[in-house]
Amino acid sequence: MLMLFDDSLDGIEDAEGEVHQALGMVNLALLDWFTAFYADRARDPDRGFRQQ
Numbered sequence: 001m002l003m004l005f006d007d008s009l010d011g012i013e014d015a016e017g018e019v020h021q022a023l024g025m026v027n028l029a030l031l032d033w034f035t036a037f038y039a040d041r042a043r044d045p046d047r048g049f050r051q052q
Contacts, residue, residue, distance in 0.1 A: 012025075
């Protein structure tokens, strides 16, 4: 995350970029921050919560 603020790494959020691919990074584009990693394995909303 802090790499986004380093001027020497400008463009690191580009998934097609060389550094991005070499580091095996996740997509850091702002609009992708709110996309679930595994939407098909999301928690069942009817499951309820455990009581402690």
